[in-house]
Amino acid sequence: MTNHSAYIAGLGFYVPDRVLTNRELEKMVETSDEWIRTRTGISERRIAEKGVGTSELASRAALAALKQAGVSPNDVDLIIAATTTPDMPLPSCACFIQQKIGAKNAAAFDLAAACAGFVYALVTAEQFIRAGVYKNILVIGADVISPYIDWTERSTCILFGDGAGAALLKPASGKSGILSSVLGSDGQYADLLTIPCGGSRRPATHGSVAENGHTLKMSGSEVFKLAVRGMSEAVIEALSRAKVKKSDVACFIPHQANQRIIDAVADRLELPAEKIFVNLQKYGNTSAASCAIALCEAVEQGKIKKGDKVVLATFGSGLVWGALVMEW
Ligand code: ACO
Numbered sequence: 001m002t003n004h005s006a007y008i009a010g011l012g013f014y015v016p017d018r019v020l021t022n023r024e025l026e027k028m029v030e031t032s033d034e035w036i037r038t039r040t041g042i043s044e045r046r047i048a049e050k051g052v053g054t055s056e057l058a059s060r061a062a063l064a065a066l067k068q069a070g071v072s073p074n075d076v077d078l079i080i081a082a083t084t085t086p087d088m089p090l091p092s093c094a095c096f097i098q099q100k101i102g103a104k105n106a107a108a109f110d111l112a113a114a115c116a117g118f119v120y121a122l123v124t125a126e127q128f129i130r131a132g133v134y135k136n137i138l139v140i141g142a143d144v145i146s147p148y149i150d151w152t153e154r155s156t157c158i159l160f161g162d163g164a165g166a167a168l169l170k171p172a173s174g175k176s177g178i179l180s181s182v183l184g185s186d187g188q189y190a191d192l193l194t195i196p197c198g199g200s201r202r203p204a205t206h207g208s209v210a211e212n213g214h215t216l217k218m219s220g221s222e223v224f225k226l227a228v229r230g231m232s233e234a235v236i237e238a239l240s241r242a243k244v245k246k247s248d249v250a251c252f253i254p255h256q257a258n259q260r261i262i263d264a265v266a267d268r269l270e271l272p273a274e275k276i277f278v279n280l281q282k283y284g285n286t287s288a289a290s291c292a293i294a295l296c297e298a299v300e301q302g303k304i305k306k307g308d309k310v311v312l313a314t315f316g317s318g319l320v321w322g323a324l325v326m327e328w
Contacts, residue, residue: 004129004130004132004171004172004173004177005126005129005130005171005172005176005177005178005179006122006125006126006129006130006137006169006170006171006172006177006178007169007170007171007172007176007177007178007326008167008168008169008177008295008326009068009069009070009071009168009169009170010064010065010066010067010068010069010070010071010167010168011064011065011068011165011166011167011168011292011295011296011299012060012061012062012063012064012065012066012067012068012165012166012296013061013064013163013164013165013166013289013292013293013296013297014057014058014060014061014064014163014164015046015057015161015162015163015164015283015286015293016046016047016048016049016052016057016162016163017046018046018047018048018049019044019045019046019047020044020045020046020047020161021033021043021044022036022037022042022043022044022158025157025158028151028152028157029151029152029153029154029157029158030154031154031158036158039258039260040158040159040258040259040260040280040284041258041259041260041262041278041280041281042158042159042258042259042280042281042284042285043281043282044281044282044283044284045160045161045162045282045283045284045286046161046162046163046283046286047146047161047162048144048146048162052144053086053087053088053093053096053144054081054083054085054086054087054093054142054143054144054164055081055086055087055093055096055097055099055100055142056100057142057144057162057163057164057289058081058083058093058097058140058142058164058166059096059097059100059101060164061140061142061164061165061166061289061292062079062097062101062138062140062164062166063101064166065138065166065167065168066101066138066168068168069136069168069170071136071168073101073102073103073104074102074103074104074105075105075136076101076103076105076106076136076137076138076168077105077106077107077128077133077134077135077136077137078106078107078108078125078128078134078136078137078138079094079097079098079103079106079107079108079109079137079138079140080094080108080109080110080111080121080124080125080137080138080139080140081093081094081097081108081109081110081111081121081140081142082110082111082112082113082117082118082120082121082139082140082141082142082288083110083111083112083117083140083141083142083143083287083288084112084113084114084117084143084287084288084317085143085144085145085147085148085287086110092108092109092110093110093142094108094109094110094140095108097138097140103138106138111124113185113288113316113318113320113322114193114287114288114316114317114318114320115255115257115285115287115288115290115314115315115316115317116183116255116288116314116315116316116318116320116321116322117141117287117288117316118139118141118165118288118289118290118291118292118312118314119181119183119291119312119313119314119322119323119324120183120320120322121139121140121141121288122139122167122169122178122181122312122324123178123181123183123322123324125137125139125169126169126178126181129169129170129171135170135171136168136169136170137168137169137170138166138167138168138169139166139167139168139169140164140165140166140167140292141164141165141166141287141288141289141290141291141292142163142164142165142166142288142289143162143163143164143286143287143288143289144162145160145161145162145216145286145287146160146161146162148195148214148215148216149215149216150212150215150216153215155218155220156215156216156217156218156220158284159257159258159284159285160216160284160285160286160287161283161284161285161286162286162289163283163286163289163290163293164289164292164293165289165290165291165292165293165294165295165296166292167292167295175327176307176326176327176328177326177327178324178325178326179241179242179244179309179324179325179326179327180238180239180241180242180244180324180325181238181241181322181323181324181325182234182237182238182241182322182323182324183320183321183322184230184234184320184321184322185318185319185320185321186226186318186319187318187319189222189226189318189319190318190319192218192219192222192223192226192317192319193216193217193218193219193223193316193317193318193319194216194217194317195214195215195216195217196213196217197211197213197214198213198214223319224258224260224261226315226319227255227257227261227315227321228261228264228265228268230315230319230321231254231255231261231265231313231314231315231321231323232265232268232269234313234321234322234323235252235265235269235311235313235323236269237323238311238313238323238324238325239311239325241325242325244309244325246269246270246271248309249271249275249309249310249311249325250275250303250304250305250308250309250310250328251275251277251298251303251304251308251310251311252266252269252271252275252276252277252310252311252313253277253291253294253295253298253310253311253312253313254276254277254278254291254294254313254314255285255290255291255313255314255315255316256278256279256280256283256284256285256286256290256291256293256294257280257285257290257315258280258285259278259280259281262276262278262280265313277294277295277297277298277303278294279293279294279297287316288316290314291312291313291314295310295312298310299328304328305328306328307327307328308327308328309325309326309327309328310325310326310327310328311323311324311325311326312324312326
């Protein structure tokens with residue numbers, strides 16, 4: 001047992017070029033740019049071209065993270081792909097990413113924790129590093145969720161976008177890296193946010209397609225309330241485990257689902273707006289990629305500097321949630 005914590009040595013993200021604006025959605029469903037912006041904070045999102053799978057976006061993000069870390073694909077020990085929209089049911093998205101980036105010496109698996117996937121995957125990777133099993137772990141949060149959206153259903157189609165974010169984790173020396181984490185789930189709420197068909201219980205049939213069973217169904221207001229509670233409690237617990245005061249946090253990166261959820265969490269935690277990083281206006285909710293892309297942009301924009309305490313908090317279908325505290 002080496003008991004080294006893990007730190008992020010490189011970050012990268014990728015979003016498709018195609019921008020879908022609120023104005024375009026006005027032509028597709030009965031909604032308005034004003035409604036979407038005031039109820040969610042979202043102005044536009046990115047949509048992958050037809051036939052482009054999650055591994056394509058994920059590979060681009062992964063190569064950017066490897067480049068920033070100065071690590072060759074050959075030296076990656078493990079790829080964890082957090083996604084609920086793999087290219088195919090079999091094989092894993094992680095194996096397609098491995099194929100695309102040429103990380104031929106890595107083990108690879110997918111991790112399904114919906115929007116909480118990136119934080120779940122970081123925490124999973126950290127365990128392998130603490131145990132001394134691996135030294136270079138590629139953690140990717142990526143989803144191409146647009147094919148699962150019902151583009152005639154106004155309460156869900158406005159929310160989501162496609163994207164990928166990646167981090168290369170290495171053993172930390174000294175105090176930096178992941179200081180604490182909290183993961184949680186409550187399966188009693190499993191039915192609140194689902195894609196009901198296409199799995200083993202209800203595989204694809206003419207009937208499942210006819211009844212529109214392959215698109216995302218969500219009880220929005222219940223999810224909203226549980227998201228606020230789940231994320232707030234996870235952050236409080238993670239800060240307490242790390243013995244870090246709220247006032248010492250330099251940058252808080254919440255799951256980018258809805259500005260009102262973020263505001264409610266910030267209220268509960270009494271966090272000032274200037275410490276909260278938000279980019280959902282540009283990308284919407286990119287599911288497992290959300291926190292990863294936000295972390296990447298926060299660093300690029302100089303919001304996070306060496307030695308800063310950073311908190312990631314996320315929440316998703318399951319219901320699942322997670323928070324972690326890092327020293328950058
Ligand atoms: N445009 C105009 N009106 C709309 C739209 C729209 N796009 N969508 C819903 N409405 C209407 C509803 O039909 C309803 O009308 P009614 O009062 O006549 O019935 C009214 O607006 C209010 O609807 P609510 O659902 O109460 O609206 P709310 O303020 O709760 O906002 C929203 C809805 C945005 C979905 C919100 O509940 C939300 O963000 N929930 C959380 C969703 C989320 O983050 N999910 C992701 C979780 S992570 C994962 O793992 C995927």
